[in-house]
Amino acid sequence: ATPTAVMVATGVGASNGVLIKGGDALERAQKIKYVIFDKTGTLTQGKATVTTVKVFTEMNRGELLTLVASAEASSEHPLAKAILEYSRHFHFFDEPCDTKESQSNSEQAKFSGWLHDVSNFSALPGKGVQCFIEGKWILVGNRKLITENGITIPSNAESFVVEMEESARTGILVARDNTIVGAIGIADPLKREAAVVVEGLLKMGVKPVMVTGDNWRTARAVAKEVGIHDVRAEVLPAGKAEVIRSFQKGGNVVAMVGDGINDSPALAAADIGMAIGAGTDIAIEAAEYVLMRSNLEDVITAIDLSRRTFSRIR
Numbered sequence: 001a002t003p004t005a006v007m008v009a010t011g012v013g014a015s016n017g018v019l020i021k022g023g024d025a026l027e028r029a030q031k032i033k034y035v036i037f038d039k040t041g042t043l044t045q046g047k048a049t050v051t052t053v054k055v056f057t058e059m060n061r062g063e064l065l066t067l068v069a070s071a072e073a074s075s076e077h078p079l080a081k082a083i084l085e086y087s088r089h090f091h092f093f094d095e096p097c098d099t100k101e102s103q104s105n106s107e108q109a110k111f112s113g114w115l116h117d118v119s120n121f122s123a124l125p126g127k128g129v130q131c132f133i134e135g136k137w138i139l140v141g142n143r144k145l146i147t148e149n150g151i152t153i154p155s156n157a158e159s160f161v162v163e164m165e166e167s168a169r170t171g172i173l174v175a176r177d178n179t180i181v182g183a184i185g186i187a188d189p190l191k192r193e194a195a196v197v198v199e200g201l202l203k204m205g206v207k208p209v210m211v212t213g214d215n216w217r218t219a220r221a222v223a224k225e226v227g228i229h230d231v232r233a234e235v236l237p238a239g240k241a242e243v244i245r246s247f248q249k250g251g252n253v254v255a256m257v258g259d260g261i262n263d264s265p266a267l268a269a270a271d272i273g274m275a276i277g278a279g280t281d282i283a284i285e286a287a288e289y290v291l292m293r294s295n296l297e298d299v300i301t302a303i304d305l306s307r308r309t310f311s312r313i314r
């Protein structure tokens with residue numbers, strides 16, 4: 001392809017909301033053999049919704065929700081946003097109601113007078129968050145987070161989490177000073193186009209794969225819904241980059257599609273990183289392609305554009 005053809009293709013991409021950082025990336029995309037999709041916020045809407053709140057102590061639901069929302073207030077994770085949204089409605093209306101536009105955490109912070117003061121906050125990517133609230137050590141996250149901190153998960157909490165996972169949801173545990181005090185079930189629906197895009201890739205001879213930090217049970221349930229057969233679950237951010245490298249063996253060209261901070265090592269490791277436009281800035285910086293419409297159909301648009309620009313048979 002001539003430099004002019006590359007310029008034209010880049011322009012066509014841009015007018016479709018596909019930003020391409022350079023002609024090299026545009027050229028590589030025609031050879032993509034595997035597309036590795038992140039789950040949360042990439043295949044799923046990332047507009048997670050709390051469906052179930054379980055309390056295992058003398059606390060009431062409102063108290064539990066305020067505790068969890070306070071712990072999650074500084075997290076950018078879609079699950080954290082869902083919890084904040086739900087808790088805010090619970091607090092102000094005493095019952096959950098449908099939300100219109102989800103507000104960013106910083107906007108929410110303006111109305112955050114009801115939250116507890118938090119100290120020593122840290123986010124543990126792929127696991128959850130921890131902090132201190134009113135002198136008590138609070139953990140909010142998955143099994144791994146809880147057990148790695150030496151806390152035992154009682155059987156009622158474990159079966160709640162399993163129940164969530166088997167219905168493609170995520171079960172989040174809440175520990176206060178070494179005791180599980182509650183659990184939250186969160187549903188995150190697939191993007192409407194996800195299954196069609198997976199089918200389209202297969203037709204193009206491209207193999208779709210899903211990689212996620214989430215647990216195996218939820219991962220399998222979601223993969224089945226979307227039509228992906230190759231799944232890697234319980235993968236930490238550094239591990240996602242490892243997964244990319246394993247697919248690259250033998251010279252395969254591998255694309256990674258992701259939205260989160262946790263995806264940026266994998267986006268950088270991939271031959272072509274494609275960041276979801278609605279994702280975090282760090283992911284966007286690490287990627288060669290930015291899908292501004294956050295629509296997965298643009299993965300196909302991107303590959304098509306490259307194939308049409310560089311195929312010798314025209």
Ligand code: ADP
Pocket residue numbers: 038039040041072075077079080124125126127128129140141142170171172211212213214215235237260262
């Ligand atoms: P994905 O790879 O699907 O985008 P992540 O790696 O971001 O998922 O997260 C994996 C898992 O870690 C989540 O399903 C959740 O159980 C837990 N987790 C991560 N961040 C948080 C958070 N802020 N609050 C609670 N749980 C979290």
Ligand code: MG
Pocket residue numbers: 038039040041042258259260263
């Ligand atoms: Mg994600």
